[in-house]
Amino acid sequence: MIGASRDALAAARESLTALTDSTSADPKVLADELAVVTALLDREVALRRVLADPSRSGERKAELVATVLGEQVGGATVDLVSGMVRSRWSAPRDLVDAAEELADTAELIAAERAGTLDETEDELFRFSRTVASAPELRTALTSEKAAPSAKVQLLHTLLGGKSREATERLITRLVAQPRGRSLEGGLEALSRLAAERRGRSVAVVTSAVPLSDQQRQRLGSALAKLYGRQMHLNLDVDPEILGGIRVRVGDEVINGSIADRLSEAERRLAG
Template identity: 70%
Template sequence: MNGASREALAAARERLDALTDSTSADATKLADELTAVTALLDREPGLRRVLTDPAQPGEAKAELVRRLIGAQVGTATVDLVSGMVRTRWSQPRDLVDALEELANVADLTAAQKSGALDDVEDELFRFGRIVSSNTELRAALTNRSAGAPAKVELLRRLLGGRAKPATERLVGRLVSAPRGRSLEAGLESLSRLAAERRDRMVAVVTSAVPLSDGQKQRLGAALTRLYGRRMHLNLDVDPEVVGGIRVQIGDEVINGSIADRLEDAARRMAS
């Protein structure tokens, strides 16, 4: 997103945070209801065009939202979506993308409140690694001819009792409605959202051998100093990695032999 849509999403995220900060707000229920609204607008292009038409008064669009979903979802969801259609969007599709993101954020907020957010981050990363290394599993979860219930049931058999409920819900939502994304891209996006809940970045660290606790601590501290934000390390082992260690943060890749190189880089930047 860019321009007006980015600003509209940021405002919606702030409203969602305000709602979920309340102890009475059920973040999981919000996630379910926002998912339902996402599905409605995803299959109704005419409706999303009306709701994002800058020529229409904001209050008229908000009233349309209340008439359409007011009897199906809670007041908090109606108020949140009404606020979103009052704002300006660069293109109609951005509204649907934003609603989907808010649903995912609500589930991650519920995990954070229950103290499970770290586990959910790790499970999303591990599941992504499993998918990328298992072509049969990936094919089953991305098969366009298979219905969403069958994919969700497959996930239930894979993750049921082995992963946090939020992880199951997030991945289930992704495979049920990929909306044009690859499974890997969707999982990566979910990992980024999970990291943002603690205002930290994600570094995917691939090393030739497992890192010691000391190396992990030094690497995390060095990356935090380099990027100016707390860093969550997703660790993977690949004996064929060149140079002993590979660190990927977004689109940036750092290759090195040991964490000391990053320590040196941090010291040079600070001096």
């Protein structure tokens, strides 16, 4: 997000944090209700345009939120969304994206309260690796021909009782309401959001063989110094890189594999 939407999202995040820190609001209930809001705004184009229209009074838009949502969600969610529509948004779609992020964040707050945030973060990454290596599974979870209920049941079979509750709930919402995102992109966004909740960044580390505990600690310390913040390492093994490691932090890639050095040598020879 850019401009006004970025500021509005920051304010909404602060409101959610204050709500979950200072009241008895159940973050899992908030997550479910914000998911309902997201689905409604995603479906009703005219409504989201009205609620994000900067020419309309913030109070009038808040009144509309109370009228539309009052019987669908609780008071805490109505208050949260009312605050969001009082802010200025650069585009109506940004309001929907923000509601979705708050739903996911509320789920992660619930995991944090339960002491399972680290495990949830790791499970999200492992599931993304599973999807990447299983084309048939990816097709089953993303096919427009498959009923949403069948996808949810498949996820429950795969994750129910084998992963943390927050992990299953986050992935289920992503699959049931992809909103045009790829499954891989959605899982990566969830992993990043979980890392941000921990106040750290995610480094995806690919190596030819599994790293030892000492190697992981040294790499984590080196990356923390390089980026000036704590790093969470998501580890993947790919024998095709031959040796060394490849590190990706956001859009930045640090190549240190033999395969990359061979490719670079071939490019220089060809040139």
